[in-house]
Amino acid sequence: MHHFGNPNFELIRHDVVEPILLEVDQIYHLACPASPVHYKFNPVKTIKTNVVGTLNMLGLAKRVGARFLLTSTSEVYGDPLQHPQVETYWGNVNPIGVRSCYDEGKRTAETLTMDYHRGAQVEVRIARIFNTYGPRMCIDDGRVVSNFVAQALRKEPLTVYGDGKQTRSFQYVSDLVEGLMRLMEGEHIGPFNLGNPGEFTMLELANVVQETIDSNAKIEFHPNTEDDPHKRKPDITRAKEMLGWEPKISLRQGLPLMVTDFQKRIFGDQSVTAATSGTGTGTSVGST
Numbered sequence: 057m058h059h060f061g062n063p064n065f066e067l068i069r070h071d072v073v074e075p076i077l078l079e080v081d082q083i084y085h086l087a088c089p090a091s092p093v094h095y096k097f098n099p100v101k102t103i104k105t106n107v108v109g110t111l112n113m114l115g116l117a118k119r120v121g122a123r124f125l126l127t128s129t130s131e132v133y134g135d136p137l138q139h140p141q142v143e144t145y146w147g148n149v150n151p152i153g154v155r156s157c158y159d160e161g162k163r164t165a166e167t168l169t170m171d172y173h174r175g176a177q178v179e180v181r182i183a184r185i186f187n188t189y190g191p192r193m194c195i196d197d198g199r200v201v202s203n204f205v206a207q208a209l210r211k212e213p214l215t216v217y218g219d220g221k222q223t224r225s226f227q228y229v230s231d232l233v234e235g236l237m238r239l240m241e242g243e244h245i246g247p248f249n250l251g252n253p254g255e256f257t258m259l260e261l262a263n264v265v266q267e268t269i270d271s272n273a274k275i276e277f278h279p280n281t282e283d284d285p286h287k288r289k290p291d292i293t294r295a296k297e298m299l300g301w302e303p304k305i306s307l308r309q310g311l312p313l314m315v316t317d318f319q320k321r322i323f324g325d326q327s328v329t330a331a332t333s334g335t336g337t338g339t340s341v342g343s344t
């Protein structure tokens with residue numbers, strides 16, 4: 057939105073499943089719902105976006121000689137049997153499960169990217185993004201960090217799925233953006249894991265949200281979803297060595313920045329900032 061006044065900025069609303077002709081130098085191919093709730097809602101469309109959409113964007117890159125960056129995912133490792141996950145690990149993905157539309161879709165997107173590189177000399181880059189959060193996320197995105205933050209602010213119980221012992225490693229959005237730009241501008245194809253190795257169980261995450269927003273927030277256990285990966289943590293040695301990149305913002309530093317943004321959007325500008333002061337009381341978070 058803040059770019060709308062910039063005469064050098066143009067927004068084109070387009071479905072990547074349909075071909076498009078553009079003059080571009082670089083393509084950051086980010087298109088695809090990333091929240092499990094959203095990508096499972098219309099799984100065939102998710103596959104089409106990852107396969108046909110990626111084909112179309114690679115075709116465009118080939119025609120105009122653009123450099124192409126694929127935003128792949130930690131989900132290519134499935135429910136990993138190696139921990140932490142190194143880029144050389146081929147993964148443990150259920151090909152017929154409810155998450156396959158995304159996991160296998162992104163794996164095929166990686167395959168297409170490498171085939172266009174080998175077969176048509178397209179300059180390509182592949183990032184495998186691990187769980188990312190931050191301001192401007194959809195409040196109803198459905199992923200765990202945005203769910204917990206919105207729930208704590210609204211004085212609703214935090215919904216922990218399963219026993220809450222499964223782990224994820226959470227990356228603040230600006231670290232990811234820096235990593236993607238370094239990858240695009242650098243010389244290496246990848247794939248590169250881009251994530252923060254700080255690993256938390258979902259119960260630990262719930263505790264950090266309680267500390268940050270409301271120490272009295274309740275936790276409510278819900279059945280877990282099918283094929284939910286048990287643990288996930290990136291090995292980022294390759295990105296450190298080849299891109300000179302590593303995340304700078306810890307969960308405890310990044311979460312309050314997201315809380316401020318969510319507070320404004322949920323309650324309006326007059327909301328009091330107790331939630332971001334780290335007091336853990338959350339008592340003055342008001343609703344309009």
Ligand SMILES: O=C(O)[C@H]1O[C@H](OP(=O)(O)OP(=O)(O)OC[C@H]2O[C@@H](n3ccc(=O)[nH]c3=O)[C@H](O)[C@@H]2O)[C@H](O)[C@@H](O)[C@@H]1O
Pocket residue numbers: 090091092129130131158185186187188198199200201203204215216217218222224258280281284285
């Ligand atoms: O955030 C991301 O970047 C990633 O999100 C999803 O992967 P997932 O790790 O399953 O993301 P969440 O839906 O946030 O789930 C994380 C964990 O929290 C749990 N969860 C989720 C939501 C909730 O309200 N409560 C809860 O305990 C889930 O069961 C899961 O174990 C996508 O599949 C990835 O491609 C994407 O990169």
